[in-house]
Amino acid sequence: ETGVTQSPTHLIKTRGQQVTLRCSSQSGHNTVSWYQQALGQGPQFIFQYYREEENGRGNFPPRFSGLQFPNYSSELNVNALELDDSALYLCASSLGVGRRGTEAFFGQGTRLTVV
Amino acid sequence: DAKTTQPNSMESNEEEPVHLPCNHSTISGTDYIHWYRQLPSQGPEYVIHGLTSNVNNRMASLAIAEDRKSSTLILHRATLRDAAVYYCILRDQSGNNRKLIWGLGTSLAVNP
Numbered sequence: 001e002t003g004v005t006q007s008p009t010h011l012i013k014t015r016g017q018q019v020t021l022r023c024s025s026q027s028g029h030n031t032v033s034w035y036q037q038a039l040g041q042g043p044q045f046i047f048q049y050y051r052e053e054e055n056g057r058g059n060f061p062p063r064f065s066g067l068q069f070p071n072y073s074s075e076l077n078v079n080a081l082e083l084d085d086s087a088l089y090l091c092a093s094s095l096g097v098g099r100r101g102t103e104a105f106f107g108q109g110t111r112l113t114v115v
Numbered sequence: 116d117a118k119t120t121q122p123n124s125m126e127s128n129e130e131e132p133v134h135l136p137c138n139h140s141t142i143s144g145t146d147y148i149h150w151y152r153q154l155p156s157q158g159p160e161y162v163i164h165g166l167t168s169n170v171n172n173r174m175a176s177l178a179i180a181e182d183r184k185s186s187t188l189i190l191h192r193a194t195l196r197d198a199a200v201y202y203c204i205l206r207d208q209s210g211n212n213r214k215l216i217w218g219l220g221t222s223l224a225v226n227p
Contacts (some may be wrong), residue, residue, distance in 0.1 A: 004158075033215075042202055042217030043159065090158050103149075104215070108160035 003027060004093050006107035013081050013114050021076040024049045025093030032074040033069065034066060035090040042092055049074055078112075086114045119203045127193045135188040135205030135221055142183050147206045149215065150177065150188050152199040159202065162188065164224040198225045 002066050003026035013019050031050045036044035045058035049068035063079040072093070078085060088111050092104040127133040128198040137150065150162040163170055163177045165186075170177040176189040190197055202220040 031131055035217075043215075044217070045215060092159075103161035103164065105161065108158050 004091060004107040005103050006089075006091050006110050008110060009108065010111045011113070013112065015040065015081055015083060015114055017081050017113065018077065018079045019081060020077075021073045021089050021091075021094075021112070023076070023091030023107060024089065025072045025091075026105050029093035029095050029105070030072050031094045032068055032072065033092045033094070034074070034076045035092065036060075036085075037088040037090055037109070039087075081114045083114050086112060088112075118216070119205060119218050121201075121203055121221045122219060123219065124224070126224045126226065127190075129187060129195060130192050130224050133190040133193045133197070133223065133225075135190075135201050135203075135223065136185065137187070138185045139203070139205055140184045142205060143207070145207055148177065148179060148186050149206050150175070150206045151204065151215075152197075152201045153220070154196075154199045160199075162201070164206075172185045179196075193223075195225050195227060198223055 005024045006023045033048040034046040036046055037043040042082055046060050046064055047054055048056040049066060065077045066075060068074045076089060083108045088109040090106055090109045092106045094104040105108060147164050147166050149164040151159040152162050153159045163172055163175050165177045165179055167179060169179060178187045178189060198219040200222050202217050204215045204217055206215055
């Protein structure tokens with residue numbers, strides 16, 4: 001148990017629809033990152049939020065957007081879903097953005113299937 | 116972004132040590148070396164990280180080459196529960212973007 005919870009665990013959506021995935025970070029953690037993991041691949045970084053502001057983004061189009069709330073929980077929103085968006089979406093929380101390497105705690109992920 | 120190279124798969128016997136190699140020849144001075152593992156149907160799990168010196172924790176040891184162009188994750192006594200995909204990742208701490216860049220990892224099989 002990492003203390004990071006994601007909801008829902010599984011989701012099926014139709015192409016063109018919009019989806020919102022949710023993540024509750026570990027207590028005291030102020031940084032949340034989102035990753036997309038296709039089958040058989042390593043996770044791909046989508047973006048990161050620190051104290052409610054985006055402070056890093058990977059190579060994902062603008063239809064992938066996010067939010068971080070004052071309690072540091074987070075949402076990932078994907079508009080105009082495409083079939084290739086089918087993947088496991090992972091949320092990771094960590095503490096701070098200091099110069100020391102810090103470990104990230106991952107949730108179990110949300111399995112999104114777009115049909 | 117600096118990249119890492121790992122073998123696609125490795126095999127070990129239960130209760131034997133396992134050495135998982137990782138090459139990162141383009142590592143920069145501010146990159147930390149992180150290892151995570153992912154068990155089937157689960158999110159990744161932190162294993163260990165280091166910068167220059169060798170590191171030990173309850174899960175594993177991390178041996179870092181003097182030139183930092185390679186590292187080795189050491190599981191001292193493999194168990195069946197250690198069967199997972201192990202990812203070696205570089206994390207840049209110098210700027211504001213502290214993303215983890217993941218490769219394909221090494222799939223470790225542990226034989227009873």
